[in-house]
Amino acid sequence: MTPTPAPALLSAALAAAERGWPVFPLRPGDKRPAGHPERHCPGAGRCSEGHRTPEQRATLDGQQLAQCWQAAPYNVGIATGPASLVVVDLDVPKDDTDTPPTEWAGAADGLDVFAMLCERAGERLPTETYTVRTRRGGQHLYFTAPAGKQLRSTADVLGWKVDTRAWGGYVVAAGSAVGGASYEIIHDASPALLPAWLTDLLTPKPAPAPMPLAELSARMRNATAYSTAALRGELEKVLSAREGGRNRAVYFAAYALARMIRSGDLAEAAVSSELMSAGQSIGLPAGECRTAIRSGFVRGGALEVSAA
Ligand SMILES: [Zn+2]
Numbered sequence: 001m002t003p004t005p006a007p008a009l010l011s012a013a014l015a016a017a018e019r020g021w022p023v024f025p026l027r028p029g030d031k032r033p034a035g036h037p038e039r040h041c042p043g044a045g046r047c048s049e050g051h052r053t054p055e056q057r058a059t060l061d062g063q064q065l066a067q068c069w070q071a072a073p074y075n076v077g078i079a080t081g082p083a084s085l086v087v088v089d090l091d092v093p094k095d096d097t098d099t100p101p102t103e104w105a106g107a108a109d110g111l112d113v114f115a116m117l118c119e120r121a122g123e124r125l126p127t128e129t130y131t132v133r134t135r136r137g138g139q140h141l142y143f144t145a146p147a148g149k150q151l152r153s154t155a156d157v158l159g160w161k162v163d164t165r166a167w168g169g170y171v172v173a174a175g176s177a178v179g180g181a182s183y184e185i186i187h188d189a190s191p192a193l194l195p196a197w198l199t200d201l202l203t204p205k206p207a208p209a210p211m212p213l214a215e216l217s218a219r220m221r222n223a224t225a226y227s228t229a230a231l232r233g234e235l236e237k238v239l240s241a242r243e244g245g246r247n248r249a250v251y252f253a254a255y256a257l258a259r260m261i262r263s264g265d266l267a268e269a270a271v272s273s274e275l276m277s278a279g280q281s282i283g284l285p286a287g288e289c290r291t292a293i294r295s296g297f298v299r300g301g302a303l304e305v306s307a308a
Contacts, residue, residue, distance in 0.1 A: 010069035012175025013076045014062060021083035022058035023065065023173065025074035029180075031172050034074055054170060055079045075176035081167030086151055086194045086202070088141040089171070090114055091134075091161040100160045103287030110138060110161030117159050121197050129192040132174045135181035140171055143194035151194075151202050155244050157283055164202060205283065220270055227265035231257060231274065238278040250279040250292040258300020268302060 016023045025034040033054040036042065041051040058079035059065065068074065080087055090110030093099070100107045107113045118125045130142040138161075145151060145166060153169030165171050172178065174185045194202075216235075217228045234253035241249035253275055260266040272293055279289035297303040 008175060009073050009076060010066060012173055013065045013069055013074075015175070016076060016078050016173045017060045017062065017065060020060065021078045021085065021173075022060050024054045024058040024077045024079060024170075025068055025072075026077045026172065026176065028073045028075065029178060030075065031176075031178050033077060033170075034072075055081055055168070058082055058170075075178065076173035077170045078173045079170050080153070080165045081150070081169070084145045085166070085171075085191065086143045086145045086198075087165040087171045088114065088143065088158075088198075089134075089138065089163040089165055090141065091138045091163065092136055093161070101285075101287045101291060103285055104160040107160060110159075113159040113162050117162070123195065123197055126192060126195050126198075127187070128189060129187070130189050131185070131187035132171075133184050133186045134172070135178045135183055139186070140165075140183075142191040143198075144191050146194055146196075146199045149199065149203065151199070152204075152243065154202060156247065156285070156288065157243075158198075158201060159285070166202075205281070216274075219274075220266065223266050223270075227260045230260060231266060231271065235274060235278045238275065239282060241282055246279065246282050246284045247288055247292050249282075250275055250284060250289055251296045253278075254293040254296025254302075255300040256296075258297050258302035261297070261302040262300075268297070272297075 013023050013025075026032060027034050035054075035057075038051045038053070041047050043051075046052055046057070054077060058077070078085070090113075092109040100113070104113045104116065107116060115125055126141065126143070132140040132142070134140060151164070151166040153166050154164045156163070158164065172183050174183050176183050216232055217223070217225070220228050220231065223231070234256055238246075238249045238253050254271075257266060257271050257275075261268045261271060275293050276286070276289050279292065280286060284292070294303065
């Protein structure tokens with residue numbers, strides 16, 4: 001595979017900037033940002049007043065872009081937040097073992113899941129918008145961000161293999177190539193406004209206040225004060241879990257509490273139902289929540305692994 005010559009990549013950077021999308025360089029042939037990560041910041045040069053993230057460095061300035069892309073055949077990153085974009089990233093499975101959770105059974109990839117999501121919402125698949133084919137055959141659907149909202153990137157919020165890139169994220173622009181495979185525009189339309197129903201799904205729900213200990217104790221009949229406090233501690237961890245760490249938070253909570261289920265201090269059904277509501281209240285889909293709890297229980301010795 002011959003690398004894409006630099007002039008083509010400069011054109012790709014300029015084309016994105018002309019659409020009003022601030023761009024920054026990605027490593028040649030790679031999807032990671034060029035330059036140093038925050039943990040290796042030298043605190044000098046462009047970072048003399050503190051580390052500057054790719055999102056902060058992204059620019060529309062043609063002269064800066066020309067200078068940058070003359071130095072190396074960088075791929076092009078679009079800083080979706082500053083570009084006022086919300087890009088729906090429809091991915092494909094990594095391999096044969098990468099299969100959908102029960103909630104999305106039958107789906108072959110992110111596009112299938114997105115179609116199912118639209119159908120469940122009673123909405124049309126919003127395909128009349130700027131679309132890029134990704135290097136592994138997925139799609140990036142570009143939407144204009146709704147006014148007055150700063151949506152952040154999401155993973156696993158909409159569904160299996162359906163992520164979104166907004167503030168805090170970026171996309172590899174059309175014209176870039178990773179591992180010899182290129183990102184190509186497959187529908188050259190103007191980005192449509194993000195449909196309202198998707199905006200709703202992507203707007204974080206305010207985290208519910210942790211339940212008062214007394215109320216939890218009442219619901220955990222027969223539980224000791226110690227085990228009820230432990231349960232509340234685990235629920236609080238789940239409720240404060242960050243995007244991307246939600247599944248893990250539920251899993252670890254189930255794992256930690258498995259010990260008390262084993263010793264008979266907490267009832268499995270009760271713990272399970274509390275973890276389900278905590279997990280779902282932070283936006284984890286029910287199916288994933290259930291799987292994470294089950295895995296945590298099994299790993300923690302509260303459940304026998306049953307034959308499937
Ligand atoms: Zn830095």
